[in-house]
Amino acid sequence: MKSLKTKPNTGKRFFAGLIDYTIIYGFTFMLIFGLGTRDEYGTYSLNGFPALIPIALWLVLTVILEITLGATLGNSLVGIMPIPSTGHQRKLTFIESLKRHLLDPLDMFPLGIIGIITINNTLNNQRVGDIWAKTIVVSEKHFIENPI
Numbered sequence: 251m252k253s254l255k256t257k258p259n260t261g262k263r264f265f266a267g268l269i270d271y272t273i274i275y276g277f278t279f280m281l282i283f284g285l286g287t288r289d290e291y292g293t294y295s296l297n298g299f300p301a302l303i304p305i306a307l308w309l310v311l312t313v314i315l316e317i318t319l320g321a322t323l324g325n326s327l328v329g330i331m332p333i334p335s336t337g338h339q340r341k342l343t344f345i346e347s348l349k350r351h352l353l354d355p356l357d358m359f360p361l362g363i364i365g366i367i368t369i370n371n372t373l374n375n376q377r378v379g380d381i382w383a384k385t386i387v388v389s390e391k392h393f394i395e396n397p398i
Contacts, residue, residue: 256375256386260366262328263377263387267358267365269324274311278304312351317344321390329391335374335384342385349383 281303286294296304315322320341321331332342332350342350357365357377365377374386 256388258369258375259330259387259389260369262330263369264362264366266322266324266328266330267354267362269327270311270322271354271358273323274304274308277307308351312354313344313347316347316350317342325387326390329389330387331390332380332385332387335376335380335386337386342383346383346385350379350385353377353379353382 281300282294282296285300286296288294312322316325316332318341319326325331332347333339334342334346357368357379368377368381369375372381374380376386380386
């Protein structure tokens with residue numbers, strides 16, 4: 251297998267995350283205000299089963315889409331996809347994808363600065379979640395030119 255040349259694709263990765271998390275947070279806020287209970291201070295909260303819905307949505311829109319389709323909705327729209335850092339052209343496993351996305355809050359705090367710094371300063375343009383999961387992000391074009 252020939253080695254892959256990765257690119258930072260910082261702008262694409264930023265917009266992919268923005269798309270994915272705008273959908274997740276937008277749905278979560280609608281759910282909180284629609285099904286949540288309001289306390290005496292005017293704040294809303296979800297309790298019981300409805301509180302699990304945002305977690306399930308996050309899991310589906312990040313991990314499940316990534317392992318079944320090869321990329322999240324945001325990644326697909328900007329033309330990038332994660333693969334194992336070994337360079338094998340395959341979809342990620344559940345554990346690889348879960349590890350990548352469990353560290354999304356770290357990579358995206360504040361305003362993605364940590365992710366941008368690590369992407370631009372690591373050999374394979376990896377963010378912290380990619381380093382832990384042993385994944386890299388490549389252009390979907392790479393797969394068109396080199397099918398699985």
